[in-house]
Amino acid sequence: MTNHPPVRMPDRRVLRIFAFDPMASRLSGRFLPLSIPFEAGLGPGPSGELIQVVDYDSAHDTWYSPVDLDDPFLLAQNGLRPSESDPRSHQQIVYAVAMSVIERFQRFTGRRFRWQGDERLRIVPHAFEGRNAYFDPDRRAVLFGWFRADETDTEANLPGQLMFTCLSTDIVAHEVTHAIVHRVREMFTYPTNPDVYAFHEAFADLIALFHHFLFRDVVEAAIAQSRSNLDDAEALFSLADEFGRATGRGGPLRSAIASDRSGPPDPRAFTQSTEPHTRGAIFVSAVFDAFLTTYRDRIADLRRLATGGSGILGDGELMPDLVHRIANEATTNADRLLGMVVRAFDYLPAVDVTFGDVVRAVITADRDLYPDDELRLRARLVESLRQRGIFPPGVVSLADQALLWQPPQQPLSLAEGMSAIDLGELVRESTVKLDQTASVEGSPERTRRLFRQARAWAKTHAFELGLDPAVGGIQAHDIHVAFQTAADGQPRPRIFAQFVQRRLDLEKNDGVRIHAGCALVAAVDGTVQYLISKPLPFTDTTDAPEPVREFVGEQDAAGTSRLAGMQSWFAAVAEADPLALWLEEPAVNRLSFARLHEEAGDDSEGEAS
Numbered sequence: 001m002t003n004h005p006p007v008r009m010p011d012r013r014v015l016r017i018f019a020f021d022p023m024a025s026r027l028s029g030r031f032l033p034l035s036i037p038f039e040a041g042l043g044p045g046p047s048g049e050l051i052q053v054v055d056y057d058s059a060h061d062t063w064y065s066p067v068d069l070d071d072p073f074l075l076a077q078n079g080l081r082p083s084e085s086d087p088r089s090h091q092q093i094v095y096a097v098a099m100s101v102i103e104r105f106q107r108f109t110g111r112r113f114r115w116q117g118d119e120r121l122r123i124v125p126h127a128f129e130g131r132n133a134y135f136d137p138d139r140r141a142v143l144f145g146w147f148r149a150d151e152t153d154t155e156a157n158l159p160g161q162l163m164f165t166c167l168s169t170d171i172v173a174h175e176v177t178h179a180i181v182h183r184v185r186e187m188f189t190y191p192t193n194p195d196v197y198a199f200h201e202a203f204a205d206l207i208a209l210f211h212h213f214l215f216r217d218v219v220e221a222a223i224a225q226s227r228s229n230l231d232d233a234e235a236l237f238s239l240a241d242e243f244g245r246a247t248g249r250g251g252p253l254r255s256a257i258a259s260d261r262s263g264p265p266d267p268r269a270f271t272q273s274t275e276p277h278t279r280g281a282i283f284v285s286a287v288f289d290a291f292l293t294t295y296r297d298r299i300a301d302l303r304r305l306a307t308g309g310s311g312i313l314g315d316g317e318l319m320p321d322l323v324h325r326i327a328n329e330a331t332t333n334a335d336r337l338l339g340m341v342v343r344a345f346d347y348l349p350a351v352d353v354t355f356g357d358v359v360r361a362v363i364t365a366d367r368d369l370y371p372d373d374e375l376r377l378r379a380r381l382v383e384s385l386r387q388r389g390i391f392p393p394g395v396v397s398l399a400d401q402a403l404l405w406q407p408p409q410q411p412l413s414l415a416e417g418m419s420a421i422d423l424g425e426l427v428r429e430s431t432v433k434l435d436q437t438a439s440v441e442g443s444p445e446r447t448r449r450l451f452r453q454a455r456a457w458a459k460t461h462a463f464e465l466g467l468d469p470a471v472g473g474i475q476a477h478d479i480h481v482a483f484q485t486a487a488d489g490q491p492r493p494r495i496f497a498q499f500v501q502r503r504l505d506l507e508k509n510d511g512v513r514i515h516a517g518c519a520l521v522a523a524v525d526g527t528v529q530y531l532i533s534k535p536l537p538f539t540d541t542t543d544a545p546e547p548v549r550e551f552v553g554e555q556d557a558a559g560t561s562r563l564a565g566m567q568s569w570f571a572a573v574a575e576a577d578p579l580a581l582w583l584e585e586p587a588v589n590r591l592s593f594a595r596l597h598e599e600a601g602d603d604s605e606g607e608a609s
């Protein structure tokens with residue numbers, strides 16, 4: 001007998017995870033439900049289309065048996081009950097959090113997320129013994145460590161208790177974000193200036209922090225407890241609280257608001273810091289400052305309504321209805337701000353990113369979708385970044401118009417002239433990947449063909465893109481169409497492409513790679529709207545065709561100063577690296593995520609994640 005009508009496959013799968021901090025644990029019985037897309041045919045591991053959990057513990061040379069989330073008993077009770085002593089529940093948690101982070105990323109960027117070559121990200125929940133967790137780009141894996149809690153700490157953990165970094169929602173979200181950033185901006189693994197790794201860290205922290213807003217109960221509890229004054233909602237704005245306590249620091253690993261407590265922000269903190277977590281944390285605190293200011297604006301009317309016009313809340317608990325309505329505003333606002341930052345990704349340069357570039361990317365991307373800035377979110381964000389010394393050098397004002405990326409100097413189209421790209425095929429390919437019910441599938445061969453076309457197009461238009469046609473080595477790193485949703489509710493299809501050129505002729509035989517790069521944003525008819533270039537000096541500018549000769553001259557000058565800037569940064573890294581004298585390898589190549597996340601002593605900020 002078969003079911004008639006057939007039972008539909010569920011859309012969502014709900015899995016239980018550990019609450020991300022002790023406060024939340026008290027509130028919701030230590031577990032939080034996390035809703036993620038239901039993957040059909042999810043294998044034991046879990047092993048899905050995007051994520052493969054591999055549970056090999058090298059310290060004990062043991063394979064832990066994999067959880068099967070499609071087991072009927074587990075389907076009936078939102079997965080396993082999380083438990084420190086059951087490795088299968090650890091596998092469930094890393095899978096759930098990773099899928100949730102990827103889903104959010106997809107939703108904001110308006111496209112289907114895939115790892116390179118359709119491979120999967122491997123997650124190893126018990127990879128090694130140590131107070132660390134990191135993303136390894138070479139193995140395309142996220143590795144989590146475990147350790148014994150600090151003997152002296154009795155506040156939140158049992159002294160000497162076994163701690164697993166893979167059980168911290170914040171740490172998992174942070175590390176998976178590193179992998180996503182690496183996927184969409186591969187060249188950001190080359191630390192060509194102090195902002196590159198700091199941006200990686202800042203972005204990973206932002207995703208982890210804003211992830212807290214997915215848990216409605218936690219947000220409502222924070223609002224009730226702080227009487228709507230979220231400046232005091234420590235739990236909502238702190239990362240890896242339990243991990244922080246277990247490593248003997250008596251508090252969270254990082255907090256988005258703590259650094260603002262001592263008075264107005266000091267822009268020198270940003271200009272003087274080079275350590276990636278410290279520098280990144282300043283960007284994070286600017287975003288949260290903008291969040292809090294706009295949140296206060298958004299709830300002002302609710303407070304007035306609740307207080308007969310005064311806006312001053314009386315003593316006693318807030319009414320649950322009011323808490324509920326304020327929580328709506330808080331989560332909407334969090335979504336809007338996080339969306340601003342995530343969508344900016346497609347507007348970032350292909351190489352050598354700076355926080356100034358990030359500001360321009362955020363403003364350009366957001367203005368395309370929300371031209372009015374009704375809630376003044378852009379203005380608030382730019383202002384709170386400016387107060388901390390984060391703004392693009394060389395812009396004449398901080399108004400939207402001055403911060404936007406520029407169109408190419410001469411009209412440029414992906415679809416015209418020699419080596420035009422088949423945009424019909426590109427749009428179709430990207431659309432098919434978004435539609436899971438489509439009968440035609442995306443094809444790797446078609447994607448490869450499009451990349452070949454894009455590369456040929458870039459070679460033909462090298463001068464116009466700020467790349468050097470004389471030395472070769474131009475690669476297409478990305479070309480895709482995304483459908484982001486605008487303020488009017490309509491999708492805005494846009495083509496995004498990235499080109500990278502390795503400049504062997506400018507390298508010094510010391511193993512440090514030198515790249516020029518260019519990212520562009522085009523309408524679906526192929527007209528390039530923004531050109532975001534990171535040039536290098538040209539070998540010969542006299543060949544440049546007349547219409548772009550002036551542009552090439554400017555790119556050449558900008559490239560010369562960028563190259564000089566990179567070289568002095570490499571020298572500074574070598575000087576600060578105690579191993580530089582003893583090793584042939586250049587110091588800057590020894591910077592890696594593993595090192596960045598290593599424990600570096602008690603007073604260091606550079607501990608895990």
Ligand SMILES: [Zn+2]
Nearest residue numbers: 178201204609
């Ligand atoms: Zn990190």
